[in-house]
Amino acid sequence: MTGTATGLIGIAALMILLMLRIPVAFAMFLVGFLGISALNGMSSAFNLLASESFTLASSPELVVIPLFILMGNITAATGMSRQLYDAAYALVGSIRGGLASATIIGCGGFAALSGSSVASALTMGQVALDQMDRFKYSQRLSTGAVAAGGTLGILIPPSTGFVIYAILTEQSIGRLFLAGVLPGILLLTLFVLAITLICIIRPEFGPPGPRTSLPEKTLAFLKAVPILGVIALTIGGIYGGFFSPVEASAVGAGAVMLITLFRRTLTLRIFIEALRGSVVTTATVMLILIAAHMINPFLALSHIPTAVGLFIDGLGLGPMAVLSIILLIYLVLGTFLEGFAMLVLTLPIFFPIVTGMGIDPIWFGVLVVLTLEMGLISPPVGLNVFIVKSVAPKVPLSEIFLGVIPFWIMMLVTIIILMSFPQIALMLPNAMKN
């Protein structure tokens, strides 16, 4: 049997295992281990397992994962996210659809403290949905805003999606983080625009909230200043070359601990649960990464990436056409595959093609992460939609899926804008010091 045939059987087996609900990491381990054994012998697979698991678990640049997760967990558990929401509410709450816009802005702020979309949707859902219910917001708009706003967590740095992309493609985590800033702000703005348009067309969807007085506004902002300070310290520190991403993650986690200790919101119980939650999430992400380093060599040995590359070369398409096709594939895959699994499984095939065509890997990374983000709210397995459903159990799932459609369209618009103007993503990383 040829290597390519073995590879195709491996991919088919992997898809069957995934559809059978076998955890993504286990399925990749099994297929990778057996595939390498078939192509290169059992001892080769065994040695790879030993070396990759220890090498990745002791990889210094991956230390950002638990530290940024810890920062997000403490922020969520101590109610700091509420202050972000309150500040955003003071800014836009009294206009039509303002509560939904405040939710989006709050999600963007929380995303800058947490690398997780799920954490963003869950935390903001708990804070904002009740408030929007109280002011008779349409459930479609309120749940859609939370589900979509939560996805900003994967684009706005620190983002776990960027860390995984960086490790799989050997790109700079710092540069990728910075590349996500402006597209993240652009997307956030388009989300707010979508809410405004919805409320112009259907004013009953988002009635204005009560006005806040200037002292109330000032107080809300003052309370949010330390959180904004942490964001400025971490992201600004990376941009200014003061910190590496790892240092920024530790400084961010330390700063959040200090602030919450000072405010007496960090209890021992919350702290222990935040630590445990962080090691659990780290384990989830790291096991997928280790499994990826088992299956990727198998795919390389099977020569499937080369065959796909040659096929695409043979089509004679230009870089933008190829890029569009790849992103279209991601959009389709994102409707039924988990985002990280999708990255891990497809990057070894697509990345060499993309870089071979001279496409900037950082720009490509932003586009890919953005399509992952779309997968988070695409039926039938949009994870964030289910998270919102868990916070708002009385809202039908179909209503939430209808609610995310305008935001999904805005994500598509963002992709088109980024494809037309790559400098939006590349401006900050190119200006980065060090």
Place this chain on the structure above:
Amino acid sequence: MDLLRTIADRLIGLSATVGSLGLLVLVGTILYDVIGSQFGRPLYGALDITIMSFVIVVFGGMALCDRRGGHISVDLLERRFPPLLNRIIDAGSAVLGAAIFVTLAWAVYESARISEMLNLSTNLLRLPKAWFQYALCTLALVTAFGMALRAVEIALTGRDVRRDETPSR
């Protein structure tokens, strides 16, 4: 069975605590190093401590991750499968997970023996690499034990501890 579950939960809780302590060490080390560097006194061997405590963080959380049902899977067809098939899949994936972690522990154990033989250690503090590889093996075996027990429980009683309200000690 209850006794085994109690033992497993305590081991899972212990490894998560070890992982959490590793995470605290990680934060403390990097923070100390960053602040120290500003005053011209970086922490000697900070990178050694960082990378070795990261090993503990990663594998310390594996058992609790499984106990809380933290592994990502595609549950697109779950509701379409009959309950018996879902039960078989749950038990089967737990067996597969246990087999993977036993194999991983075994592979790293073999590698640790080589590290010991060659006296491999970290660059500055000369921490023996084998210590951390053995720690990884132990934590991987605790994970495998938790998964194997979960498979037996699902097969014999239908109980899946991942759906329990109180995740772990």
